[in-house]
Amino acid sequence: MNFELLIDTIAKTHSHFQHQAAKAVNVSLTLRNWLIGYYIVEFEQKGEDRAAYGDKLFDTLSHRLKYIKGIDRRSLYRFKDFYLLYPHIGQYLQSEQNAKSLPELFSFPIVGTVNPQLETSQKVGTVTPQYENNLLVPAKKLLLNLSYSHIEQLLQFEQSLKRTFYELECIKGTWSVRELKRQINSLYYERSGMSIKPEMLSKITQQKAEIANPSDIVKSVYAFEFLGLKAKNAVEESDLETALLDHLQDFMMEMGHGFCLEARQKKILIGDEYFFIDLVFYHRILKCHVLVELKVEEFNHHNIGQLNTYVNYFKANVMQSDDNPTVGILLVTNKNTALVEFATTGMDNKLFVSKYLLELPKKEILEAFITNELKKWNS
Structure with missing residues (x-):
């Protein structure tokens, strides 16, 4: 042999x-x-x-x-x-x-x-x-x-x-x-x-x-649930996605803007289909949920549409009477570039929109974070 x-x-x-x-x-x-x-x-x-x-x-x-x-x-x-x-x-x-x-x-x-x-x-x-x-x-x-x-x-x-x-x-x-x-x-x-x-x-x-x-x-x-393993492991993710989410979770927590991690790979049921939200935070200052979705691909309308669906789901099924509207953050990567989009579905209160833009990480900061992480991965 x-x-x-x-x-x-x-x-x-x-x-x-x-x-x-x-x-x-x-x-x-x-x-x-x-x-x-x-x-x-x-x-x-x-x-x-x-x-x-x-x-x-x-x-x-x-x-x-x-x-x-x-x-x-x-x-x-x-x-x-x-x-x-x-x-x-x-x-x-x-x-x-x-x-x-x-x-x-x-x-x-x-x-x-x-x-x-x-x-x-x-x-x-x-x-x-x-x-x-x-x-x-x-x-x-x-x-x-x-x-x-x-x-x-x-x-x-x-x-x-x-x-x-x-x-x-x-x-x-x-x-x-x-x-x-x-x-x-x-x-x-x-x-x-x-x-x-x-x-x-x-x-x-x-x-x-x-x-x-x-x-x-x-x-x-x-299969993962049947075997008694953690649900977050049941989602097929590439090594790059996993590494980015690991660092992103720590990054958001260290920003000092009132983020409290509620769940990772949050499992929700819409109709007859299960979906997983990458990161779910509760912001104690804004008194609202912040949903973060990471896509290792180019931006497309399906991405933002999916995030808007999650935001609407939280509005209908999770929000308490004294909560402010849920905010969605979409992070999209394309090789060495990054794009950040905010989902503000159903937010009629312009003052609140302005306030959350002050309390949440700025788009430029998030884009810089993703870009730097991608450079480390590619180096």
């Missing part, structure tokens, strides 16, 4: 076991979520004291389970949907080999059922061979090839044929979650149905698709 062969062998070994580890984490996370959905449905149908909880079941569950990262009211509803829309995963769990790997707690019957006549896959009857063969991707294939983040995107479709279409295309092309979202938003399913030669459209689409890496699974928000 020569040296180059040694390097290649080590790299391939690492890649193989990284892929295996990612699959193991994903399968465990996905099965856990499906089982939670199953338990909820079973309780709703057969629980001895279910009437005592009624419509408050999900609120009560999320409150009692708040010590488990990633389990909240929204996720519990998703788990229930997951169980109802993917009943055949129960059959996979009931297989002899898988049943042996489950703790005794799970030994009671788990029966996935579906009516082939219902697009919403409601629980009635049993899975017919015709439905299973034609419209359902085998549970094992789903579990080994799609992360729970992929599945979350697919839960929005009540129509089983549409879900199956995206499952097959996603598995065939090993799409990243971002690619799946992009194809859904581009109406790929609808365009395929209108195409005279859908196989040609599929070939073109797959050639341009973004492929997932094994590390994408273990870096996902759901």
